[in-house]
Amino acid sequence: MEKILTKNFGLKDSHLLSVYESTGGYGTLKKLFAMQAKDVIEEVKKSGLRGRGGAGFPTGMKWSFVPQDNPKPKYLCVNADESEPGTFKDRYILELDPHRLIEGIVICCYAIRSHAAYIYIRGEFVFPYHRLEAAVKEAYAKGYLGKNILGSGYDLEVVVHRGAGAYICGEETALMESLEGKRGMPRLKPPFPAVVGLFGCPTVINNVETISALPYILENGPDAYRKYGTEKSPGTKLFCVSGHVQRPGNYEVPLGYPLKKLIYEDCGGMRDGKALKAVIPGGSSVPILTAAEAEEVTLDYEGLAAKGSMLGSGGVIVMDETVDMVKSLTNLAHFYSHESCGQCSPCREGTGWSHKILKRILAGEGRPGDIEQLEKNADHMMGKTICVLADALAMPYIGK
């Protein structure tokens, strides 16, 4: 299979502009500037590209929600906060192919008629941050960013903005609050960011991987992109495999790919001859699959939904027969209680109490009623809060 997102990963100095250009990089910009903005949105809609940050929302449709009769400036936020446990794909795009992202940013901004993009990168990613900053500088120097790009009359400023450690800032409206210099607390929706987003202006927010697919789509057309994947989940996706496999790492495969094949062929199977016990297929916030479910499921939005889980961010966490499930759940409860922004009581209290109860069960000090209490907590958390962080921890108890 042709690689779309990772094709340059193996090249020497793949992060440099000269290397990106030598593979045809920035070649789509000429074509882009000859097109009408609305036709670019049409192409992306036809490609069927869906958001790779977790929710899988159709990208072209999201862009079309930006009101073009609104006189305010329009913004793009690129979500490079990558903090969902099990997910480590955007980091590699930032390190190894930052120019593909920048070219994608130009495409998106031109389509939504924006002249400013902010890339919000998690604070811990210091090395990727330096790579990205250097790439943005190179792109400015070469005239791919800034005023009058390639003589088109189109201007675009790109700013790289560092976070400072907070998982919740990956949630789109928390990211905007954080960018505005505040605590990263999610906003109530509506209004949606497309209408009232960053600095109170219409804003599109997309994940790094989503944006990085755009140069291919514009260059080769929606049909070429649709050659891969399924009808409802077109294209390729990066899956980040961690846990008990022989060869963990990033794998770019067409959507619809069997999880079994990913684990047993691409990743070389389970390590130390152990048996598979369970898989969390889309980052820690999606429901877990049993070994039997994992061996049947295909990696696409509809395939995972059919098994009661979600594609999420593509973080595939593989667990072998030795794993203690109570311990694993306690670990995640710690994570969510630590990362809850605290503004909704059901989430702040629910994640905290769930963690406390699980810790005592794990220590062999469980009390009668603990399980019922956990279920009750989950019921209080599910669907009752400003963002879905609370749901992520509630789902395992409800048994999805």
Added chain:
Amino acid sequence: MAFEFTAENKRKFDEILTRYPVQRAAMLPALWLAQQQHGWISHEVMEYVGSLLGLSPAKVYETVTFYTMFHLKPIGRHHFQVCRTLPCQLMGAEGITSHLEKKLGVKLGETSGDGRYTLSEVECLGSCGTAPMLQLNDDYHENLTPEKLDALIASLK
């Protein structure tokens, strides 16, 4: 003691301000600059950043304390931050932490008396495919083993 930016950092800060239509958006970049210069975010730093952005120190404080990477007190010269989240736990993160506690002579969450080491646990660092792993100051160290940790510690100045 009052804090202010060095002339060079003040210049950087003035450039940063031009990137945003709203002054307050320069908050995190300003705090990063300040932490680089001062090592941590003291109350004086918060007052100073507030004065630059036209905000009360309380507004700066509420922001600083929301994020894990701003230090509210001085930390060790070598800050070991072991990832503790599930994928790393599956691959033996707990062993990494206990090995470091032994070798560095500090307990989790503490700084050594000579200010040389701080040992912390952090949540997923986006490096789960190369677990277990840690961040030492700015840098990631991946696929850790006790031997690798020993070599890492020995290499520190």
